[in-house]
């Protein structure tokens with residue numbers, strides 16, 4: 001099996017970054033609740049916020065209306081804003097009611113929002129009080145998903161980082177995989193690593209409170225998502241050691257990520273090759289099929305999910321695309337370094353946003369594919385650009401070998417679709433004549 | 438503090454966005470954190486708009502608090518004006534900005550922008566989306582509309598249509614045609630399609646047509662007072678309401694009431710024999726006040742349904758809906774708590790729901806068909822085809838929409854005839870719906886076959902006691918009666934169960950046997 005393609009002579013680690021501070025067009029961290037609550041099956045996420053927060057969650061969840069989802073919003077009202085003591089009492093009352101109605105809940109997350117932060121409602125104090133009150137059945141943890149502090153996927157980071165300090169201490173040498181992934185994807189990674197003789201393997205977040213893991217000086221951890229900077233710092237504070245690696249997107253990224261872990265655990269290279277050969281070959285084949293539509297095409301990333309840099313690395317190295325601009329809400333240099341090292345110089349890296357200026361650059365560059373949020377996609381399509389909504393990259397299984405083809409497919413589908421539709425011919429003759437003029 | 442799971446309405450600034458997005462040459466500067474930009478996707482995804490809403494968000498962050506959020510607002514305001522050159526600006530705060538009290542209206546006034554700047558008060562912790570839309574349009578009207586010379590020929594304004602409205606786009610087309618038939622011109626349609634210059638000449642019309650009281654009533658009341666424009670009180674949804682509307686408008690304008698009904702099909706479709714099966718269908722109606730009031734009337738008078746309950750989520754129309762409920766002899770449910778609505782539907786066990794997308798989900802879970810009659814909207818509520826709710830075509834559309842979730846008359850008859858057939862049974866569902874039909878399992882067939890006479894070992898099943906309020910006794914279904922009940926076609930089974938339980942309770946019976954079931958059937962036969 002071939003090794004990794006040689007790294008470009010000069011990667012992008014040190015390229016200057018365009019920093020912008022204008023209007024941002026991104027979700028806040030509350031959005032993470034949509035996938036986190038599916039992952040943690042005995043957890044409830046209670047946002048302490050406004051009607052806007054409730055509406056955001058509902059709009060981001062789209063039509064996924066469940067009987068009674070494991071998230072909700074305690075909506076602050078005029079009376080709560082008048083006196084602080086009241087708001088804490090009110091919160092106790094709502095939580096008592098909720099837990100009485102939902103005895104299946106073992107972990108409760110009190111999630112801060114912009115309004116709760118601005119009025120300085122102390123959710124840490126509330127969580128402490130409630131933990132005592134509802135112990136041992138329910139553990140109460142707080143974090144902030146507010147839009148004044150967190151961007152989209154940063155909400156997951158804040159949530160996991162808040163869980164780290166309360167994890168039990170352990171001296172065991174264990175591998176910890178960090179990041180909320182769909183179960184099927186997670187099992188694939190665990191399966192490959194176990195086949196190399198690596199174990200025991202734990203996952204944060206665990207699906208249930210009782211499956212929980214410990215952390216300590218002999219813990220080594222790998223991140224599966226690039227947006228987990230605070231969680232990374234919290235784990236290091238507990239003495240755990242990070243295995244730096246490119247993120248496991250695409251065949252190359254997955255191989256590099258697995259190899260970094262394998263070398264930490266001293267796995268022989270022939271065993272590594274033996275375990276990875278077949279899935280690597282499958283991934284390459286699957287990526288090649290989708291890449292047929294991507295090769296030679298250009299891509300422009302608006303800042304959104306924080307996955308932009310590893311995905312740009314995948315698209316440029318494995319799918320033959322050229323990146324024009326790679327926007328990211330914020331750039332965590334250390335975590336991104338392995339991915340940036342692998343990228344060929346050329347694209348503009350931008351951090352933060354001034355959406356009108358960025359739209360202007362995008363229209364001027366006329367990329368073949370634009371990766372952006374849902375608010376921008378249809379207006380860009382109407383202007384003749386082809387788009388991929390970034391949120392799907394977070395909701396869909398895209399990590400590791402078996403999903404590498406699906407990941408490439410997410411990008412090739414809009415391009416294929418545009419080439420398939422013959423909508424001009426469907427226009428009335430008058431409009432066609434008009435268009436020709 | 439109130440726990441919300443799903444909400445019928447967004448915050449008031451989303452209402453303001455619905456007005457701004459519906460209009461042209463108007464720009465909204467909203468003091469808000471970055472996450473609030475999610476609201477753009479409501480318009481670009483649900484409504485498939487091909488432009489971004491005309492909204493600039495300041496997207497302040499934690500580090501800006503206390504220092505330069507006010508400067509951020511001014512910069513955003515200035516840049517928005519320079520970039521978009523609108524004829525007027527509206528400025529406001531979302532829930533978070535309301536707390537930091539920067540006073541966007543006051544700041545914008547000091548900036549000497551060369552166009553009118555209209556400040557909005559949107560109390561996020563008290564009010565909701567419909568209020569925000571109504572208030573925003575009222576403030577725009579108050580700021581810009583001036584008395585002006587009337588048009589020589591009779592004309593009206595169409596008031597209340599916004600972005601993200603339930604079929605507003607098509608209602609405008611339908612009403613414009615209807616008015617044309619009456620010889621009435623449309624002076625201005627607003628907010629949808631109007632620019633600030635159009636708002637200035639609202640007063641040239643002879644009357645206002647208030648299409649949606651939820652979003653247009655305050656402005657209409659103001660125009661009545663200040664510009665002398667009377668406004669219509671009947672919302673022309675349904676055949677009867679459309680006729681009443683035409684009469685009301687004709688009186689305002691002193692012209693003959695004429696309505697071209699050549700395309701109207703609802704009355705004949707409803708009278709034709711296939712519709713016999715609609716008779717007395719028990720329906721529950723829920724949504725915004727305007728659509729609920731209209732739907733209740735159509736359900737009873739034009740479809741022959743029985744309205745067993747109704748309600749609305751917007752408190753602003755509570756009084757009207759209570760009056761309507763009284764007229765129908767039912768209790769009004771005024772709530773924005775989705776769980777309460779679900780509870781009421783479960784208790785009433787209607788055969789059909791006329792509701793919102795929320796009730797569609799409730800119906801899905803409870804196995805009750807639902808037709809959508811009102812916002813909050815979903816991408817499905819913006820069909821590609823012409824699909825109004827108002828006027829003549831609106832009535833036709835409503836007939837089709839409401840009948841669609843049900844099995845057709847002839848089909849219902851066949852289901853009844855062949856109910857013992859292994860593949861043509863209850864669970865097969867209507868043939869025009871997707872989804873695989875589930876063959877009845879051999880096992881449950883066998884269970885149904887084993888003796889229809891009461892057996893000593895038959896385990897009794899407790900009655901559902903669905904809140905008929907007929908005493909505290911719990912009525913128990915004997916297993917044989919329960920099995921017999923299963924043989925009754927599903928679309929009347931709920932009614933049969935309730936009637937039987939009520940009959941048993943009235944008779945002071947503790948148990949329901951097969952005999953009780955048939956005695957009840959005879960008792961209620963009509």
Ligand code: SF4
Pocket residue numbers: 028029030049050052053054056112113114115145146147148470471472473532533
């Ligand atoms: S940005 Fe703030 S106020 Fe807006 S939805 Fe997010 S947490 Fe709530």
